[in-house]
Amino acid sequence: MAKYLMLKHYRMPEQYMDYTPMDQWTPEEVDAHIAYMNAFADRLKDSGEFVDSQALQPDGTFVRSGGAGRPPVTDGPFPETKDLIAGWMVIDVENYDRALELAAELSAAPGKDGEPINEWLELRPFLDHAPCVDE
Amino acid sequence: MIDADPLAEVELRELVPAVIGVLVGRGADFATAEDAVQDALIEALRTWPEDPPRDRRGWLVTVAWRKFLDIIRAEDSRTRREERVVAAALAAPVTSAEPGAHGARNADDTLDLYFLCAHPRLRPASAVALTLRAVGGLTTKQIAEAYMVPEATMAQRISRAKATIAGRRLDRPGDLSSVLTTLYLVFNEGHSGETDLVAEAIRLTRRLGTMTDSAEVDGLLALMLLHHARRAARFDSAGRLIALADQDRKVWDRRLIGEGIGILQAALARDHLGEYQAQAAIAALHADAQHVDDTDWVQIAQWYDELLRLRDTPIVRLNRAVAVGEADGPAAGLAELRGLDEDLPRYFAVEAHLRERSGDLETAARLYARAAERAASLAERDHLNRQAARTRSGREPR
Numbered sequence: 001m002a003k004y005l006m007l008k009h010y011r012m013p014e015q016y017m018d019y020t021p022m023d024q025w026t027p028e029e030v031d032a033h034i035a036y037m038n039a040f041a042d043r044l045k046d047s048g049e050f051v052d053s054q055a056l057q058p059d060g061t062f063v064r065s066g067g068a069g070r071p072p073v074t075d076g077p078f079p080e081t082k083d084l085i086a087g088w089m090v091i092d093v094e095n096y097d098r099a100l101e102l103a104a105e106l107s108a109a110p111g112k113d114g115e116p117i118n119e120w121l122e123l124r125p126f127l128d129h130a131p132c133v134d135e
Numbered sequence: 136m137i138d139a140d141p142l143a144e145v146e147l148r149e150l151v152p153a154v155i156g157v158l159v160g161r162g163a164d165f166a167t168a169e170d171a172v173q174d175a176l177i178e179a180l181r182t183w184p185e186d187p188p189r190d191r192r193g194w195l196v197t198v199a200w201r202k203f204l205d206i207i208r209a210e211d212s213r214t215r216r217e218e219r220v221v222a223a224a225l226a227a228p229v230t231s232a233e234p235g236a237h238g239a240r241n242a243d244d245t246l247d248l249y250f251l252c253a254h255p256r257l258r259p260a261s262a263v264a265l266t267l268r269a270v271g272g273l274t275t276k277q278i279a280e281a282y283m284v285p286e287a288t289m290a291q292r293i294s295r296a297k298a299t300i301a302g303r304r305l306d307r308p309g310d311l312s313s314v315l316t317t318l319y320l321v322f323n324e325g326h327s328g329e330t331d332l333v334a335e336a337i338r339l340t341r342r343l344g345t346m347t348d349s350a351e352v353d354g355l356l357a358l359m360l361l362h363h364a365r366r367a368a369r370f371d372s373a374g375r376l377i378a379l380a381d382q383d384r385k386v387w388d389r390r391l392i393g394e395g396i397g398i399l400q401a402a403l404a405r406d407h408l409g410e411y412q413a414q415a416a417i418a419a420l421h422a423d424a425q426h427v428d429d430t431d432w433v434q435i436a437q438w439y440d441e442l443l444r445l446r447d448t449p450i451v452r453l454n455r456a457v458a459v460g461e462a463d464g465p466a467a468g469l470a471e472l473r474g475l476d477e478d479l480p481r482y483f484a485v486e487a488h489l490r491e492r493s494g495d496l497e498t499a500a501r502l503y504a505r506a507a508e509r510a511a512s513l514a515e516r517d518h519l520n521r522q523a524a525r526t527r528s529g530r531e532p533r
Binding site: 001003045046047048049050051052092094127128129 | 258259260261282283284285287288289291292293295510511512513514516
């Protein structure tokens with residue numbers, strides 16, 4: 001089994017945002033979208049492939065050390081152009097092909113007029129622990 | 136929990152397959168019997184530390200049978216369709232002589248469970264989970280923690296696995312090779328969390344060896360013991376991965392090595408060579424060398440030829456290239472790499488090593504860095520980045 005992170009973004013560079021943004025949907029279309037996401041997660045729980053799912057608030061801050069004895073330096077909120085992670089789902093699946101299949105399914109959540117939004121998701125493999133065989 | 140006494144917990148685990156066998160012998164279906172024994176196991180882990188029963192096996196059978204009746208009664212009141220099954224189960228004798236009460240029958244039941252839980256129809260991960268629970272006697276929670284998934288996810292994986300094999304008779308003699316694959320997967324993936332899956336894989340393979348007559352089971356056990364013997368040398372105190380060549384061989388567990396080599400020699404003498412025996416032979420040759428320079432690379436390369444004959448895979452060819460590079464020089468090793476796909480795991484790490492041996496440090500550094508980018512584990516990535524930094528600064532291996 002292999003764990004993958006499926007990252008969902010609030011905002012992406014223009015060329016990756018080719019569907020009508022959610023704020024222009026009807027409330028029913030928003031509900032349908034959320035119901036699709038929940039049903040997707042439920043199916044993964046049922047199939048024994050679900051690990052974790054979290055959503056993030058859009059307002060975040062860049063932070064770095066200001067040097068010893070000085071307060072941290074912050075920069076934020078993020079400028080509009082930066083991509084912004086909206087949330088993630090972690091799955092534990094048999095192989096890469098299965099991960100692709102699931103990511104594509106999640107990407108096809110319904111949006112405006114019930115049409116699949118086919119949004120871009122980022123699929124990232126986890127670094128595993130070291131194997132017990134070392135030759 | 137019985138945490139305070141890990142031995143007691145292992146003893147308890149050892150009873151699990153036999154108790155499942157008793158329930159199945161009384162007419163219970165495997166899936167429900169296994170659930171019932173799991174429930175009894177959890178109750179045992181909770182209550183035994185305070186109040187240990189005198190007859191542990193008897194206690195487990197009694198409690199598991201009660202749990203089984205609870206489950207089918209609940210199902211029955213829900214569905215009202217399985218009255219006949221319930222009636223049959225309720226009518227079954229509870230205290231009379233059990234089919235599973237004697238040693239030989241017990242071993243047969245347990246062997247059947249190995250085959251069933253690693254049934255070729257199951258996906259590898261499902262076979263692993265089911266084997267750990269039904270044969271290994273681990274709780275779902277322990278298995279979930281070891282594989283770092285939620286308990287509910289692991290429970291679901293197990294119940295789906297049981298649904299996949301539902302109705303299948305334990306088809307003896309079963310597929311031993313898928314049992315071995317499953318056990319090796321447990322061994323090779325498992326060393327995170329509190330449950331020591333490496334030890335568990337060894338325990339289950341050892342037990343399988345007592346019930347079967349197969350040189351390959353012994354080969355796998357020898358392979359596991361020989362690798363396990365190096366465990367303490369594989370990481371330094373800071374948690375850094377140490378390559379085989381750089382390990383402190385004084386830290387290797389000589390007792391395990393001796394045992395592994397003994398088991399391997401007996402297996403090889405039976406003249407039924409298989410891939411686990413061949414791999415164990417390679418591990419034994421490494422274990423035999425008091426110093427890395429004493430390694431008999433010529434023999435190791437020959438064993439890779441055998442392995443290739445048994446199972447010709449790109450991974451075996453890649454590993455063979457390392458051995459050939461040591462036996463016949465880096466140029467010969469690099470020649471073996473030709474024709475192999477660069478996308479193979481560890482391809483660049485192997486090429487980097489051979490380039491370094493051939494004196495081309497610049498190329499080696501670049502390839503180590505590339506290998507690091509594609510490492511499958513954090514420890515390997517860090518190790519390869521250190522190798523890249525080391526060769527770039529022109530230093531010798533440690």
